[in-house]
Amino acid sequence: MNLDWEFIVESLPLYGDAMWLTVKLAFWGILFSLVLGLLFSVALHYKVPLLSGVIVVYVELSRNTPLLVQLFFLYYGLPKIGIYMSETTCAIVGLTFLGGSYMTEAFRSGIEAVSRSQIESGLSIGLSKVQLARYVILPQAYAISIPSLGANAIFLLKETSIVGAIALMDLMNVAKDLIGMHYKTAESLSLLVMSYLILILPLSLVLSWVERKVRYAEFGG
Amino acid sequence: MQNLGVEVLFEGSNMERLLGGLLVTIKISFISIALGAILGLFMGLLRTLPIKVLQIILRVYLEVFRIIPILVWLYVVYFGFTPLFDIHISGEVTAILVFSLWGAAEIGDIVRGALESMPKHQKDSAKALGLSSGQIYRYILIPQAVRRMLPGSINLATRMVKTTSLVVLIGVIEVVKIGQQIIELGVIKAPSASFWVYGFIFILYFLVCYPLSVISRRFERRWQN
Numbered sequence: 001m002n003l004d005w006e007f008i009v010e011s012l013p014l015y016g017d018a019m020w021l022t023v024k025l026a027f028w029g030i031l032f033s034l035v036l037g038l039l040f041s042v043a044l045h046y047k048v049p050l051l052s053g054v055i056v057v058y059v060e061l062s063r064n065t066p067l068l069v070q071l072f073f074l075y076y077g078l079p080k081i082g083i084y085m086s087e088t089t090c091a092i093v094g095l096t097f098l099g100g101s102y103m104t105e106a107f108r109s110g111i112e113a114v115s116r117s118q119i120e121s122g123l124s125i126g127l128s129k130v131q132l133a134r135y136v137i138l139p140q141a142y143a144i145s146i147p148s149l150g151a152n153a154i155f156l157l158k159e160t161s162i163v164g165a166i167a168l169m170d171l172m173n174v175a176k177d178l179i180g181m182h183y184k185t186a187e188s189l190s191l192l193v194m195s196y197l198i199l200i201l202p203l204s205l206v207l208s209w210v211e212r213k214v215r216y217a218e219f220g221g
Numbered sequence: 222m223q224n225l226g227v228e229v230l231f232e233g234s235n236m237e238r239l240l241g242g243l244l245v246t247i248k249i250s251f252i253s254i255a256l257g258a259i260l261g262l263f264m265g266l267l268r269t270l271p272i273k274v275l276q277i278i279l280r281v282y283l284e285v286f287r288i289i290p291i292l293v294w295l296y297v298v299y300f301g302f303t304p305l306f307d308i309h310i311s312g313e314v315t316a317i318l319v320f321s322l323w324g325a326a327e328i329g330d331i332v333r334g335a336l337e338s339m340p341k342h343q344k345d346s347a348k349a350l351g352l353s354s355g356q357i358y359r360y361i362l363i364p365q366a367v368r369r370m371l372p373g374s375i376n377l378a379t380r381m382v383k384t385t386s387l388v389v390l391i392g393v394i395e396v397v398k399i400g401q402q403i404i405e406l407g408v409i410k411a412p413s414a415s416f417w418v419y420g421f422i423f424i425l426y427f428l429v430c431y432p433l434s435v436i437s438r439r440f441e442r443r444w445q446n
Contacts, residue, residue: 064379064430065423066386069397073419076404080226080416161290165390172292172390176300185304189297193289200288 007184008191014178015195018171022199025088025168026157029095033156034149036096037103044104045111055104062101067159070094075166091163095156102152110145111137143214150207157200171195226413230421235403239418242396243425249316249395250382256317257324257381258374264325265332283326292387294319299391312393320381327377335369336362368444375437379430386426396422 040055062070071094074085085093114137122136164173175192179185230236268279286294299315302308310318339362347357389397400418407414 060431060434061427064383064434065426066383068386068389069419069423069426072397072400072415073423077416077419080413158290161292162387172296175296179300183304185300189301192293193297196289196293204288 003187003190004184007182008187011174011178011188011191014174015171015191018169018174019195019199021168021170022157022160025091025095025160025163025170026153028092029099029160030153030156032092032096033099033103033152036100037105037107040100040104041107041111044108059101059104062097063105067094067098068162068165070097071162071166087163087166087168090166091160091168094163095159098159099152099156102155103149106145106148106152107141109148110141110143113144114140146214147207147211150211154200154204154207157203158196161196226411227417229403229407229411229414229417232407232411238399238403239396239421239425242394242399243429245313245393245395246382246385246388247429249313249320249388249393250378250385252317253320253324253385254378254381256321257328260321260325261328262332264329265336268329268333269336279329283330286323286326291319291323291384292390294323295387295391312388312391315391316385316388316393320385324377324381328374331370331373331377332366334373335366338369339365368440372437372441372444375433375440379433379437382430382433383426396425 040059043051044055071090074094074097075087075090078085118136118140119132122132127135160170161172164170164176167173171192175188178188182188230239264279267275270276295315298310298319299312302310302315343361343365344357347361352360385395386397389395389401400422404414404418
Protein backbone atom coordinates (compact mmCIF):
# COMPACT_ATOMS: atom_id res chain seq x y z
CA MET A 1 0.00 0.00 0.00
CA ASN A 2 1.51 3.31 -1.08
CA LEU A 3 0.39 6.04 1.22
CA ASP A 4 0.58 9.69 0.24
CA TRP A 5 2.43 11.02 3.26
CA GLU A 6 2.20 14.62 2.18
CA PHE A 7 -1.57 14.31 2.12
CA ILE A 8 -1.53 12.68 5.55
CA VAL A 9 0.53 15.50 7.06
CA GLU A 10 -1.71 18.09 5.43
CA SER A 11 -4.88 16.53 6.83
CA LEU A 12 -3.54 16.08 10.35
CA PRO A 13 -4.88 19.45 11.61
CA LEU A 14 -8.38 18.51 10.42
CA TYR A 15 -8.24 15.25 12.36
CA GLY A 16 -6.78 17.10 15.33
CA ASP A 17 -9.72 19.50 15.42
CA ALA A 18 -12.18 16.65 15.08
CA MET A 19 -10.51 14.70 17.89
CA TRP A 20 -10.71 17.75 20.11
CA LEU A 21 -14.42 18.03 19.32
CA THR A 22 -14.89 14.36 20.22
CA VAL A 23 -13.03 14.85 23.49
CA LYS A 24 -15.17 17.86 24.39
CA LEU A 25 -18.46 16.16 23.54
CA ALA A 26 -17.49 12.95 25.31
CA PHE A 27 -16.26 14.85 28.38
CA TRP A 28 -19.52 16.71 28.89
CA GLY A 29 -21.63 13.73 27.93
CA ILE A 30 -19.83 11.45 30.39
CA LEU A 31 -19.82 14.07 33.16
CA PHE A 32 -23.55 14.80 32.88
CA SER A 33 -24.34 11.09 32.58
CA LEU A 34 -22.44 10.40 35.79
CA VAL A 35 -24.29 13.15 37.66
CA LEU A 36 -27.62 11.97 36.29
CA GLY A 37 -26.78 8.34 37.07
CA LEU A 38 -25.76 9.08 40.64
CA LEU A 39 -28.88 11.13 41.40
CA PHE A 40 -31.23 8.66 39.70
CA SER A 41 -29.74 5.58 41.30
CA VAL A 42 -30.05 7.11 44.77
CA ALA A 43 -33.65 8.09 43.99
CA LEU A 44 -34.35 4.52 42.84
CA HIS A 45 -32.65 3.04 45.91
CA TYR A 46 -34.76 5.11 48.29
CA LYS A 47 -37.86 4.47 46.13
CA VAL A 48 -38.81 8.15 45.87
CA PRO A 49 -42.51 8.08 44.90
CA LEU A 50 -43.42 9.20 41.36
CA LEU A 51 -39.82 10.09 40.50
CA SER A 52 -38.82 6.40 40.62
CA GLY A 53 -41.54 5.58 38.10
CA VAL A 54 -40.39 8.32 35.75
CA ILE A 55 -36.78 7.16 36.06
CA VAL A 56 -37.69 3.56 35.26
CA VAL A 57 -39.53 4.64 32.10
CA TYR A 58 -36.63 6.88 31.09
CA VAL A 59 -34.05 4.12 31.62
CA GLU A 60 -36.01 1.68 29.46
CA LEU A 61 -36.62 4.21 26.68
CA SER A 62 -33.02 5.30 26.62
CA ARG A 63 -31.49 1.83 26.71
CA ASN A 64 -33.72 0.35 24.05
CA THR A 65 -33.37 2.95 21.31
CA PRO A 66 -30.37 3.85 19.15
CA LEU A 67 -28.45 7.09 19.70
CA LEU A 68 -28.78 7.93 16.01
CA VAL A 69 -32.58 8.01 16.25
CA GLN A 70 -32.41 9.93 19.53
CA LEU A 71 -30.18 12.54 17.89
CA PHE A 72 -32.40 12.84 14.80
CA PHE A 73 -35.40 13.33 17.02
CA LEU A 74 -33.63 15.98 19.10
CA TYR A 75 -32.12 17.78 16.13
CA TYR A 76 -34.79 17.54 13.43
CA GLY A 77 -37.90 16.66 15.42
CA LEU A 78 -37.96 18.95 18.43
CA PRO A 79 -37.59 22.27 16.53
CA LYS A 80 -41.02 21.47 15.00
CA ILE A 81 -42.58 21.90 18.42
CA GLY A 82 -40.52 24.98 19.21
CA ILE A 83 -37.47 23.51 20.97
CA TYR A 84 -34.26 24.61 19.27
CA MET A 85 -30.76 23.42 20.15
CA SER A 86 -27.43 23.84 18.41
CA GLU A 87 -25.69 20.75 16.98
CA THR A 88 -23.26 20.70 19.89
CA THR A 89 -25.98 21.01 22.51
CA CYS A 90 -27.97 18.30 20.76
CA ALA A 91 -25.00 15.97 20.77
CA ILE A 92 -24.33 16.53 24.47
CA VAL A 93 -28.02 16.20 25.37
CA GLY A 94 -28.21 13.02 23.27
CA LEU A 95 -25.12 11.49 24.86
CA THR A 96 -26.43 12.40 28.31
CA PHE A 97 -29.85 10.95 27.53
CA LEU A 98 -28.23 7.70 26.40
CA GLY A 99 -25.43 7.58 28.99
CA GLY A 100 -27.56 8.60 31.96
CA SER A 101 -29.49 5.34 31.92
CA TYR A 102 -26.35 3.22 31.62
CA MET A 103 -24.73 5.08 34.52
CA THR A 104 -27.93 4.76 36.59
CA GLU A 105 -27.85 1.00 36.13
CA ALA A 106 -24.15 0.84 36.98
CA PHE A 107 -24.54 2.80 40.23
CA ARG A 108 -27.73 0.96 41.15
CA SER A 109 -26.21 -2.48 40.80
CA GLY A 110 -23.23 -1.23 42.83
CA ILE A 111 -25.49 -0.11 45.66
CA GLU A 112 -27.42 -3.37 45.52
CA ALA A 113 -24.22 -5.40 45.64
CA VAL A 114 -23.16 -4.06 49.03
CA SER A 115 -23.73 -7.06 51.24
CA ARG A 116 -26.53 -7.07 53.82
CA SER A 117 -24.13 -7.97 56.61
CA GLN A 118 -22.18 -4.75 56.00
CA ILE A 119 -25.31 -2.67 56.43
CA GLU A 120 -26.42 -4.62 59.50
CA SER A 121 -22.99 -4.34 61.11
CA GLY A 122 -23.02 -0.63 60.45
CA LEU A 123 -26.43 -0.30 62.08
CA SER A 124 -25.41 -2.43 65.04
CA ILE A 125 -22.45 -0.20 65.89
CA GLY A 126 -24.86 2.71 65.98
CA LEU A 127 -24.27 4.50 62.68
CA SER A 128 -27.00 6.87 61.57
CA LYS A 129 -28.61 6.42 58.15
CA VAL A 130 -26.51 9.22 56.68
CA GLN A 131 -23.30 7.90 58.25
CA LEU A 132 -24.14 4.45 56.95
CA ALA A 133 -24.52 5.79 53.42
CA ARG A 134 -21.45 8.02 53.71
CA TYR A 135 -19.00 5.54 55.28
CA VAL A 136 -20.30 2.09 54.44
CA ILE A 137 -22.58 1.89 51.41
CA LEU A 138 -21.31 4.54 48.98
CA PRO A 139 -17.55 3.83 49.18
CA GLN A 140 -18.17 0.16 48.49
CA ALA A 141 -20.88 0.78 45.91
CA TYR A 142 -18.55 3.14 44.14
CA ALA A 143 -15.70 0.61 44.10
CA ILE A 144 -18.00 -2.11 42.81
CA SER A 145 -19.38 0.19 40.10
CA ILE A 146 -16.02 1.39 38.77
CA PRO A 147 -15.60 -1.30 36.09
CA SER A 148 -19.05 -0.75 34.61
CA LEU A 149 -18.76 3.04 34.90
CA GLY A 150 -15.51 2.80 32.98
CA ALA A 151 -17.01 0.53 30.36
CA ASN A 152 -19.87 3.02 29.98
CA ALA A 153 -17.43 5.91 29.57
CA ILE A 154 -15.68 4.08 26.73
CA PHE A 155 -19.04 3.17 25.23
CA LEU A 156 -20.03 6.86 25.21
CA LEU A 157 -16.71 7.92 23.74
CA LYS A 158 -17.28 5.44 20.91
CA GLU A 159 -20.88 6.55 20.45
CA THR A 160 -19.66 10.09 19.69
CA SER A 161 -18.75 8.69 16.26
CA ILE A 162 -22.43 9.15 15.39
CA VAL A 163 -22.67 12.91 15.93
CA GLY A 164 -21.52 13.52 12.36
CA ALA A 165 -25.06 12.56 11.37
CA ILE A 166 -26.31 15.88 12.76
CA ALA A 167 -23.76 17.89 10.78
CA LEU A 168 -21.03 18.16 13.39
CA MET A 169 -17.54 18.10 11.88
CA ASP A 170 -16.41 15.02 13.77
CA LEU A 171 -13.84 12.40 12.76
CA MET A 172 -16.32 10.46 10.63
CA ASN A 173 -17.32 13.57 8.69
CA VAL A 174 -13.72 14.67 8.17
CA ALA A 175 -12.81 11.24 6.83
CA LYS A 176 -15.86 11.10 4.59
CA ASP A 177 -15.21 14.59 3.20
CA LEU A 178 -11.58 13.83 2.47
CA ILE A 179 -12.55 10.63 0.66
CA GLY A 180 -15.15 12.51 -1.34
CA MET A 181 -12.88 15.41 -2.28
CA HIS A 182 -9.51 13.78 -2.85
CA TYR A 183 -10.18 10.02 -3.30
CA LYS A 184 -7.38 9.36 -0.80
CA THR A 185 -9.37 6.56 0.74
CA ALA A 186 -6.61 4.52 2.35
CA GLU A 187 -5.00 7.59 3.91
CA SER A 188 -8.27 9.02 5.21
CA LEU A 189 -9.43 5.72 6.68
CA SER A 190 -6.07 4.94 8.27
CA LEU A 191 -6.07 8.34 9.95
CA LEU A 192 -9.64 7.72 11.08
CA VAL A 193 -8.77 4.40 12.71
CA MET A 194 -5.59 5.85 14.23
CA SER A 195 -7.53 8.76 15.72
CA TYR A 196 -9.93 6.46 17.53
CA LEU A 197 -7.08 4.25 18.72
CA ILE A 198 -5.32 7.33 20.13
CA LEU A 199 -8.54 8.40 21.84
CA ILE A 200 -9.74 5.10 23.24
CA LEU A 201 -6.73 2.83 23.77
CA PRO A 202 -5.13 4.86 26.62
CA LEU A 203 -8.49 5.20 28.37
CA SER A 204 -9.12 1.49 28.05
CA LEU A 205 -5.67 0.65 29.48
CA VAL A 206 -6.02 3.11 32.36
CA LEU A 207 -9.42 1.68 33.19
CA SER A 208 -8.27 -1.90 33.35
CA TRP A 209 -5.46 -0.72 35.67
CA VAL A 210 -7.93 1.17 37.90
CA GLU A 211 -10.19 -1.85 37.89
CA ARG A 212 -7.42 -4.02 39.30
CA LYS A 213 -6.62 -1.37 41.94
CA VAL A 214 -10.15 -0.89 43.25
CA ARG A 215 -10.69 -4.58 43.64
CA TYR A 216 -8.81 -4.25 46.94
CA ALA A 217 -11.51 -1.92 48.14
CA GLU A 218 -14.22 -4.57 48.10
CA PHE A 219 -15.17 -6.13 51.40
CA GLY A 220 -17.59 -8.75 52.59
CA GLY A 221 -18.64 -9.74 49.08
CA MET B 222 -50.94 23.56 17.48
CA GLN B 223 -53.59 23.66 14.87
CA ASN B 224 -52.04 21.26 12.47
CA LEU B 225 -50.80 18.31 14.48
CA GLY B 226 -49.08 16.71 11.54
CA VAL B 227 -49.36 13.19 12.89
CA GLU B 228 -51.40 12.30 9.77
CA VAL B 229 -48.17 12.20 7.80
CA LEU B 230 -47.57 8.74 9.25
CA PHE B 231 -50.78 7.40 7.78
CA GLU B 232 -50.80 9.15 4.42
CA GLY B 233 -50.58 6.94 1.35
CA SER B 234 -48.32 3.98 1.95
CA ASN B 235 -46.10 5.78 4.46
CA MET B 236 -46.83 3.47 7.37
CA GLU B 237 -46.30 0.42 5.20
CA ARG B 238 -43.00 1.78 3.92
CA LEU B 239 -41.70 2.62 7.39
CA LEU B 240 -42.53 -0.86 8.63
CA GLY B 241 -40.91 -2.29 5.51
CA GLY B 242 -37.80 -0.28 6.38
CA LEU B 243 -37.87 -1.70 9.87
CA LEU B 244 -37.93 -5.16 8.32
CA VAL B 245 -34.67 -4.39 6.50
CA THR B 246 -33.14 -3.45 9.84
CA ILE B 247 -34.45 -6.63 11.43
CA LYS B 248 -33.30 -8.75 8.51
CA ILE B 249 -29.75 -7.40 8.70
CA SER B 250 -29.66 -7.90 12.48
CA PHE B 251 -31.10 -11.39 12.26
CA ILE B 252 -28.67 -12.63 9.61
CA SER B 253 -25.73 -11.07 11.45
CA ILE B 254 -26.76 -12.52 14.79
CA ALA B 255 -27.17 -15.99 13.26
CA LEU B 256 -23.83 -15.87 11.45
CA GLY B 257 -22.17 -14.30 14.49
CA ALA B 258 -23.54 -17.00 16.78
CA ILE B 259 -22.24 -19.86 14.64
CA LEU B 260 -18.81 -18.27 14.20
CA GLY B 261 -18.76 -17.12 17.82
CA LEU B 262 -19.51 -20.59 19.23
CA PHE B 263 -16.59 -21.93 17.28
CA MET B 264 -14.36 -19.07 18.41
CA GLY B 265 -15.37 -19.46 22.05
CA LEU B 266 -14.43 -23.14 21.96
CA LEU B 267 -11.10 -22.27 20.33
CA ARG B 268 -10.41 -19.72 23.04
CA THR B 269 -10.62 -22.35 25.77
CA LEU B 270 -7.90 -24.43 24.10
CA PRO B 271 -4.46 -24.10 25.67
CA ILE B 272 -2.76 -22.75 22.54
CA LYS B 273 -1.02 -19.48 23.34
CA VAL B 274 -0.74 -18.07 19.80
CA LEU B 275 -4.38 -18.78 19.04
CA GLN B 276 -5.47 -17.15 22.27
CA ILE B 277 -3.50 -13.99 21.56
CA ILE B 278 -4.86 -13.74 18.01
CA LEU B 279 -8.47 -14.20 19.09
CA ARG B 280 -8.05 -11.78 21.99
CA VAL B 281 -6.65 -9.11 19.67
CA TYR B 282 -9.53 -9.78 17.29
CA LEU B 283 -12.03 -9.15 20.09
CA GLU B 284 -10.28 -6.02 21.38
CA VAL B 285 -10.05 -4.56 17.88
CA PHE B 286 -13.84 -4.69 17.63
CA ARG B 287 -14.29 -3.39 21.16
CA ILE B 288 -12.00 -0.40 20.76
CA ILE B 289 -12.86 0.83 17.26
CA PRO B 290 -16.44 2.09 16.93
CA ILE B 291 -18.68 0.00 14.68
CA LEU B 292 -19.42 3.00 12.47
CA VAL B 293 -15.70 3.25 11.72
CA TRP B 294 -15.71 -0.41 10.68
CA LEU B 295 -18.65 0.22 8.38
CA TYR B 296 -16.76 3.11 6.76
CA VAL B 297 -13.54 1.13 6.46
CA VAL B 298 -15.24 -1.76 4.71
CA TYR B 299 -17.66 0.31 2.64
CA PHE B 300 -15.24 2.98 1.43
CA GLY B 301 -12.00 1.07 1.82
CA PHE B 302 -12.61 -2.26 0.12
CA THR B 303 -13.34 -0.86 -3.32
CA PRO B 304 -9.99 0.91 -3.86
CA LEU B 305 -7.95 -1.59 -1.87
CA PHE B 306 -9.20 -4.89 -3.27
CA ASP B 307 -11.01 -3.62 -6.31
CA ILE B 308 -14.33 -5.13 -5.28
CA HIS B 309 -17.48 -3.21 -4.74
CA ILE B 310 -19.79 -4.42 -2.02
CA SER B 311 -23.17 -2.89 -1.28
CA GLY B 312 -24.06 -1.19 1.97
CA GLU B 313 -26.21 -4.12 2.99
CA VAL B 314 -23.46 -6.70 2.45
CA THR B 315 -21.00 -4.41 4.25
CA ALA B 316 -23.37 -4.22 7.19
CA ILE B 317 -23.86 -7.98 7.39
CA LEU B 318 -20.12 -8.56 7.12
CA VAL B 319 -19.20 -6.06 9.85
CA PHE B 320 -22.01 -7.02 12.21
CA SER B 321 -21.36 -10.75 11.84
CA LEU B 322 -17.65 -10.34 12.60
CA TRP B 323 -18.44 -8.10 15.56
CA GLY B 324 -21.10 -10.53 16.81
CA ALA B 325 -18.69 -13.44 16.45
CA ALA B 326 -16.10 -11.64 18.58
CA GLU B 327 -18.59 -10.81 21.33
CA ILE B 328 -20.37 -14.16 21.31
CA GLY B 329 -16.99 -15.88 21.32
CA ASP B 330 -16.20 -14.03 24.52
CA ILE B 331 -19.53 -14.95 26.09
CA VAL B 332 -19.05 -18.63 25.18
CA ARG B 333 -15.51 -18.63 26.54
CA GLY B 334 -16.69 -17.00 29.77
CA ALA B 335 -19.47 -19.54 30.20
CA LEU B 336 -17.23 -22.53 29.57
CA GLU B 337 -14.45 -21.26 31.83
CA SER B 338 -16.81 -20.41 34.68
CA MET B 339 -17.98 -24.01 34.92
CA PRO B 340 -16.72 -25.45 38.21
CA LYS B 341 -14.29 -28.29 37.63
CA HIS B 342 -16.00 -30.55 40.15
CA GLN B 343 -19.07 -30.74 37.88
CA LYS B 344 -17.06 -32.61 35.31
CA ASP B 345 -15.27 -34.69 37.94
CA SER B 346 -18.49 -35.74 39.67
CA ALA B 347 -20.01 -36.71 36.34
CA LYS B 348 -16.97 -38.81 35.56
CA ALA B 349 -17.21 -40.46 38.97
CA LEU B 350 -20.82 -41.33 38.20
CA GLY B 351 -19.57 -43.08 35.11
CA LEU B 352 -20.92 -40.78 32.40
CA SER B 353 -19.14 -40.85 29.08
CA SER B 354 -17.55 -37.66 27.85
CA GLY B 355 -20.31 -37.21 25.27
CA GLN B 356 -22.88 -37.54 28.03
CA ILE B 357 -20.99 -35.08 30.21
CA TYR B 358 -21.22 -32.47 27.48
CA ARG B 359 -24.80 -33.27 26.63
CA TYR B 360 -26.30 -33.46 30.12
CA ILE B 361 -23.96 -31.44 32.36
CA LEU B 362 -21.79 -28.87 30.63
CA ILE B 363 -23.87 -27.63 27.70
CA PRO B 364 -27.14 -27.07 29.61
CA GLN B 365 -25.29 -25.05 32.24
CA ALA B 366 -23.18 -23.15 29.73
CA VAL B 367 -26.27 -22.20 27.72
CA ARG B 368 -27.86 -20.77 30.85
CA ARG B 369 -24.86 -18.58 31.42
CA MET B 370 -24.67 -17.57 27.78
CA LEU B 371 -28.30 -16.65 27.16
CA PRO B 372 -28.70 -13.35 29.05
CA GLY B 373 -25.51 -11.91 27.57
CA SER B 374 -26.33 -13.11 24.08
CA ILE B 375 -29.82 -11.64 24.10
CA ASN B 376 -28.37 -8.38 25.38
CA LEU B 377 -25.93 -8.44 22.51
CA ALA B 378 -28.83 -8.98 20.13
CA THR B 379 -30.53 -5.77 21.32
CA ARG B 380 -27.25 -3.92 20.94
CA MET B 381 -26.95 -5.24 17.40
CA VAL B 382 -30.50 -4.23 16.48
CA LYS B 383 -29.82 -0.73 17.81
CA THR B 384 -26.50 -0.50 16.03
CA THR B 385 -28.00 -1.47 12.68
CA SER B 386 -29.60 2.00 12.68
CA LEU B 387 -26.14 3.19 11.59
CA VAL B 388 -26.37 1.48 8.20
CA VAL B 389 -28.35 4.46 6.93
CA LEU B 390 -25.03 6.32 7.01
CA ILE B 391 -23.56 3.98 4.39
CA GLY B 392 -26.58 4.30 2.14
CA VAL B 393 -28.73 1.32 3.04
CA ILE B 394 -32.44 1.99 2.54
CA GLU B 395 -33.84 1.09 5.95
CA VAL B 396 -36.32 2.62 8.34
CA VAL B 397 -34.42 5.87 9.04
CA LYS B 398 -33.74 6.46 5.34
CA ILE B 399 -37.39 5.90 4.46
CA GLY B 400 -38.28 8.30 7.26
CA GLN B 401 -36.03 10.91 5.67
CA GLN B 402 -37.64 10.35 2.28
CA ILE B 403 -41.11 10.82 3.74
CA ILE B 404 -40.00 14.01 5.50
CA GLU B 405 -38.41 15.43 2.35
CA LEU B 406 -41.49 14.69 0.26
CA GLY B 407 -43.83 16.35 2.69
CA VAL B 408 -41.63 19.32 3.47
CA ILE B 409 -44.24 21.87 2.32
CA LYS B 410 -47.44 19.99 3.08
CA ALA B 411 -46.44 18.67 6.50
CA PRO B 412 -43.72 20.87 7.97
CA SER B 413 -43.84 19.14 11.34
CA ALA B 414 -43.31 15.72 9.77
CA SER B 415 -39.81 15.20 11.19
CA PHE B 416 -41.14 15.36 14.74
CA TRP B 417 -43.68 12.62 14.09
CA VAL B 418 -41.60 10.46 11.78
CA TYR B 419 -38.51 10.39 14.02
CA GLY B 420 -40.71 10.05 17.08
CA PHE B 421 -42.40 7.06 15.45
CA ILE B 422 -39.08 5.46 14.49
CA PHE B 423 -37.92 5.99 18.07
CA ILE B 424 -40.98 4.06 19.30
CA LEU B 425 -40.48 1.35 16.65
CA TYR B 426 -36.95 0.64 17.86
CA PHE B 427 -38.18 0.59 21.41
CA LEU B 428 -40.89 -1.94 20.53
CA VAL B 429 -38.32 -4.24 18.94
CA CYS B 430 -35.62 -3.95 21.62
CA TYR B 431 -37.64 -3.73 24.82
CA PRO B 432 -39.06 -7.29 24.73
CA LEU B 433 -35.54 -8.62 24.18
CA SER B 434 -34.25 -6.73 27.23
CA VAL B 435 -37.11 -8.02 29.33
CA ILE B 436 -36.40 -11.61 28.28
CA SER B 437 -32.71 -11.19 28.95
CA ARG B 438 -33.35 -9.77 32.41
CA ARG B 439 -35.77 -12.55 33.22
CA PHE B 440 -33.24 -15.21 32.25
CA GLU B 441 -30.61 -13.45 34.31
CA ARG B 442 -32.80 -13.42 37.39
CA ARG B 443 -34.01 -16.97 37.02
CA TRP B 444 -30.57 -18.41 36.42
CA GLN B 445 -28.58 -16.25 38.70
CA ASN B 446 -26.54 -19.06 40.15
